[in-house]
Amino acid sequence: MRRADRLFQIIQILRRSSRAVTAGEIAGELEVSQRTVYRDIADLVGQRVPIRGETGFGYILDDAFDMPPLMLTTDEIEAAVLGAQWVMGRGDPVLARAARDLIAKITCVAPERLRSVIATPSIGTPSSGQWPGRSMAPDGIDLARTRTWIHEGRKIVLDYRDEQGRTSRRTIWPVIVGFMEKARMLAAWCEMREDFRHFRADRVLQAEFLDDRHGVRASTLRQRWKRHMAEASRARQRAAAEA
Numbered sequence: 280m281r282r283a284d285r286l287f288q289i290i291q292i293l294r295r296s297s298r299a300v301t302a303g304e305i306a307g308e309l310e311v312s313q314r315t316v317y318r319d320i321a322d323l324v325g326q327r328v329p330i331r332g333e334t335g336f337g338y339i340l341d342d343a344f345d346m347p348p349l350m351l352t353t354d355e356i357e358a359a360v361l362g363a364q365w366v367m368g369r370g371d372p373v374l375a376r377a378a379r380d381l382i383a384k385i386t387c388v389a390p391e392r393l394r395s396v397i398a399t400p401s402i403g404t405p406s407s408g409q410w411p412g413r414s415m416a417p418d419g420i421d422l423a424r425t426r427t428w429i430h431e432g433r434k435i436v437l438d439y440r441d442e443q444g445r446t447s448r449r450t451i452w453p454v455i456v457g458f459m460e461k462a463r464m465l466a467a468w469c470e471m472r473e474d475f476r477h478f479r480a481d482r483v484l485q486a487e488f489l490d491d492r493h494g495v496r497a498s499t500l501r502q503r504w505k506r507h508m509a510e511a512s513r514a515r516q517r518a519a520a521e522a
Contacts, residue, residue, distance in 0.1 A: 299337025419483030
């Protein structure tokens with residue numbers, strides 16, 4: 280790897296991390312010695328790249344740092360195309376169109392020598408209709424609007440039918456939309472159950488999008504849901520071990 284490329288990769292490693300990254304971790308990813316990393320970090324700091332930290336603790340890139348990204352690599356292009364293909368097959372209609380637009384934009388800005396990677400990628404994912412018995416069920420809720428309500432912290436009222444065919448009316452705080460093999464899923468805090476619940480989008484009979492805000496930051500609600508999922512996973516593991 281050229282030194283200029285290595286310096287850029289160090290910035291990328293620090294930019295994508297939400298915590299301090301040690302020289303050992305950087306060295307392991309770049310397959311160089313820690314001494315090389317120390318020297319490169321010193322050079323970047325000397326070039327006024329705002330890296331904070333010290334040997335033995337780790338390094339953090341200042342949030343204010345802004346550097347235009349360099350041209351995508353072949354691997355980065357294929358990663359983007361693979362993700363876009365998956366969204367085209369599994370995402371709701373709005374996201375599927377956005378994925379197609381993304382591939383078109385990447386094609387426009389990519390140099391001629393890399394366009395064949397987009398046209399004929401070496402990796403791929405089947406669309407929802409290519410697997411027998413796994414076509415995506417139609418949604419009973421506008422998931423594009425649901426994503427907006429997640430960001431804005433607003434409530435939704437669902438008329439919902441469960442797996443046994445029982446219907447109920449729930450006021451929920453939407454957390455995240457999940458894309459499964461057979462259906463799209465909405466994780467939410469349910470006011471009636473006073474707990475997190477998961478709702479299949481194809482089992483929603485009707486959805487009313489309220490202007491009312493639930494008053495919890497989206498990131499905070501997401502962390503609570505993640506803790507709930509982790510605790511549920513540990514409980515299942517304990518039950519399996521005792522069985």
